[in-house]
Amino acid sequence: MVKLGKPPKKARFGAKVAELFELPSEVVLDLPRLVLTGTEQLLVENHRGLQAYSRSEICLQTSLGVLRVSGEELDIKLITQDQVNIDGRIGKVEWDARREKE
Amino acid sequence: MISQRISAFCQGYLVAMVKGARSEELLNRGLAEGAVFWDIKRKAPGTIIFKLHAWQFSVLRPHFYRTGTRGKILCRRGWPFFLRRVWRKKGWLLGMALFLSLLLSLSSFIWFIEVSGVEELDQNRVRQELATLGLYPGVSRRQIEQKRDWLIRELRIRLPEALWITLRIKGVVSEVVIAEKTAPPPMDEVRGNLVAAKEGLITSILVIDGTPLVREGDTVSQGELLILGETGRTHLDGTVEARKVKAVGQVRARVWYEIVIEEPLTVLEPKATGGYQTAYSFRVGQRLFPLFSRGKVAGAVIQDRVVKTIIPGRNRLSLVEIIKDTFQTVDWIAAAVPPETALARAKKKGEDRIGSALLSGIQPNTIREFWEVQSEVLHYRLILETEEEIAVPD
Numbered sequence: 001m002v003k004l005g006k007p008p009k010k011a012r013f014g015a016k017v018a019e020l021f022e023l024p025s026e027v028v029l030d031l032p033r034l035v036l037t038g039t040e041q042l043l044v045e046n047h048r049g050l051q052a053y054s055r056s057e058i059c060l061q062t063s064l065g066v067l068r069v070s071g072e073e074l075d076i077k078l079i080t081q082d083q084v085n086i087d088g089r090i091g092k093v094e095w096d097a098r099r100e101k102e
Numbered sequence: 103m104i105s106q107r108i109s110a111f112c113q114g115y116l117v118a119m120v121k122g123a124r125s126e127e128l129l130n131r132g133l134a135e136g137a138v139f140w141d142i143k144r145k146a147p148g149t150i151i152f153k154l155h156a157w158q159f160s161v162l163r164p165h166f167y168r169t170g171t172r173g174k175i176l177c178r179r180g181w182p183f184f185l186r187r188v189w190r191k192k193g194w195l196l197g198m199a200l201f202l203s204l205l206l207s208l209s210s211f212i213w214f215i216e217v218s219g220v221e222e223l224d225q226n227r228v229r230q231e232l233a234t235l236g237l238y239p240g241v242s243r244r245q246i247e248q249k250r251d252w253l254i255r256e257l258r259i260r261l262p263e264a265l266w267i268t269l270r271i272k273g274v275v276s277e278v279v280i281a282e283k284t285a286p287p288p289m290d291e292v293r294g295n296l297v298a299a300k301e302g303l304i305t306s307i308l309v310i311d312g313t314p315l316v317r318e319g320d321t322v323s324q325g326e327l328l329i330l331g332e333t334g335r336t337h338l339d340g341t342v343e344a345r346k347v348k349a350v351g352q353v354r355a356r357v358w359y360e361i362v363i364e365e366p367l368t369v370l371e372p373k374a375t376g377g378y379q380t381a382y383s384f385r386v387g388q389r390l391f392p393l394f395s396r397g398k399v400a401g402a403v404i405q406d407r408v409v410k411t412i413i414p415g416r417n418r419l420s421l422v423e424i425i426k427d428t429f430q431t432v433d434w435i436a437a438a439v440p441p442e443t444a445l446a447r448a449k450k451k452g453e454d455r456i457g458s459a460l461l462s463g464i465q466p467n468t469i470r471e472f473w474e475v476q477s478e479v480l481h482y483r484l485i486l487e488t489e490e491e492i493a494v495p496d
Contacts, residue, residue: 049130055144076142078103081133085103 032062036093042069042086050079058086059096066096106140114156114180122171125150131165132158151176156183210243213274220280223263231260232278243271295349296329296493298322302355305489312349328353328493353493359459359466361484363451365444368478372404372432379429386422387415393424403429441480445473448482456486464490 018025026033026046035043044060044067051059051066058074060067074088120128125148129139137158143151154162159175166173188195215237217228232238235256237246246253246269254267261267261280268279296312304320312329316322331349334342379397383390406428415421452471460466466486473482 049133050126053126053142053144053150054147076139078106078138078140079129079133079142080138081136 030063032060032064032067034067034093036090039071039090040087042090042093044084044086045082047082047084050076050084055088060084064095068092068094068096070094106138110140110153110155111180114178114182115153116156116159116175117151117153117177117179118159119145119174119176120150120152120166120171121148121174122169123148124169125171128162128165128169128171128173131169132162135161137161156180209274211274212237212241212243212246212271212276213239214276215239216275216277218277218279220282222282222285223261223280228261228278228280231257235260237269237276243274246276247271295327295331295496296351296353297496298324298326298328298353298355298492299494300324300355300357300490300492302357302492304353304355306352306354308352310350311347312351314351316353322355322492327496349495351493352491354489355492356467357488357490357492359484359486359488361452361455361459361486363448363455363482363484365439365448365451365480365482366478367439367441367444367475367480368436369439370434371437373435374404375431375433377431381427381429383425383427384422385420385425390425399429399431404432405429441475444480445482448473448480452482452484456484459486460488461490464488 015025017023025031030046032047033045035045037043044062046062047067048061048063051061053059053076055074056070056072058069058076060069069086069090070092071088071090074086074090077085077087079085122128129142129150129152132139132154135158137154139152139154141151141153145151156178159173162173165171215229215232217225220228232253235253236249237253250269250271254269257267257278258264263282263285265281265283267281268277270277270279301323302321304316304318304322307314307316307318307328309329311333312331313333314329315327322328329349329351331347332344333347334344336342377397377399379395379399381395382393384393385391408426408428409420409423410426411420411423413420413422449471456466456469466488468487470485470487471483472485473480475481
């Protein structure tokens with residue numbers, strides 16, 4: 001399912017720099033950061049917008065593609081320009097490259 | 103999260119609804135403009151309910167048309183909206199202000215006075231004294247707080263039965279805690295006389311309280327009244343007032359003790375006749391088991407016991423032991439005791455009995471001894487003379 005391909009040259013260089021100087025890679029490489037607490041809460045930082053929202057599925061646009069969160073009774077507790085807090089019974093979190101292409 | 107909610111309440115927020123197929127796009131456009139959404143819920147397909155700051159709703163307005171959605175404010179919440187609503191209802195506001203001011207003014211008075219800690223004292227008397235000093239239901243709390251120390255001091259003067267008094271003010275309740283003095287028992291209960299504990303001849307008398315009924319040189323018998331628990335006071339008009347007191351004083355007297363000892367001059371002594379029996383037994387704890395015996399005896403016997411401990415117990419009584427009892431038949435033969443020997447024995451017994459006859463700390467001043475022989479018995483008599491305190495409470 002996760003088929004993100006080889007990162008571009010610039011990204012690879014950035015990753016090496018982040019590793020060398022022990023810098024947070026989500027800042028240097030502009031990557032999304034996910035914090036999943038049990039199956040109850042999910043915090044996604046550095047997203048690029050809400051693509052779809054229903055009680056059973058939430059799709060978020062990120063720099064790596066679409067992040068699909070599936071589950072039951074999903075609610076967005078807070079959404080700002082930088083982060084999304086999702087509550088509910090989270091069953092699956094997956095990257096969906098297909099949606100990015102669409 | 104909680105700080106965000108508090109901030110939203112203080113600034114005022116809206117509960118809004120968006121209808122349309124592109125409602126997510128509307129949220130994204132709002133996010134791009136810097137809006138923050140929370141508690142987002144999808145109520146139905148194409149319908150989203152969310153909350154946002156009141157001032158951010160105007161940011162969304164141009165995007166409703168562009169995304170083909172329709173927005174609606176469901177509810178306005180937060181402090182600014184609450185104030186606006188209240189401000190519109192002038193009558194309610196006035197009533198609230200009146201109620202609060204009434205509550206404040208009424209709570210600045212003392213309405214209840216609680217008296218605790220009193221057992222003998224009458225509560226009504228305490229309340230009366232408090233009212234006289236200015237503490238009564240309806241008095242201003244500030245007034246009492248200012249003169250609290252003075253009030254306690256004055257109340258202590260007015261209530262001599264109180265050991266200490268505390269006054270606490272809790273809201274509209276004034277709590278007075280009183281610790282009462284433990285009064286000494288009444289005089290009728292402690293009054294008493296001093297009587298003679300022994301017979302004797304009084305040598306000295308010292309009266310601290312009460313009326314003496316004997317003098318030096320008087321001979322008193324046991325139980326005789328020495329100092330009466332009563333004093334008389336003569337007034338200027340000649341009348342005498344009798345007062346019951348507890349008699350206190352010292353009465354010393356010469357006291358004589360007599361010790362009589364009889365010592366026989368003929369005694370019976372056992373003499374073994376030859377017959378004997380040996381019995382062995384086994385003892386475990388408190389139970390005695392006879393094992394076997396040898397010989398046969400009849401008549402008067404003397405017994406000799408030898409004990410062999412096998413297992414010593416923790417206490418003095420051994421746990422397991424073997425006992426050997428030897429019984430011998432005897433004849434009792436009369437033997438004469440020389441008077442000197444009998445006298446020595448009697449003197450020894452007399453010395454032993456002096457200690458038990460006299461109270462501790464009292465030494466005899468003189469000791470006189472007499473003896474005589476009457477019908478094979480030596481009669482020995484000791485007369486002790488002491489000087490001691492004989493007055494005791496009746």
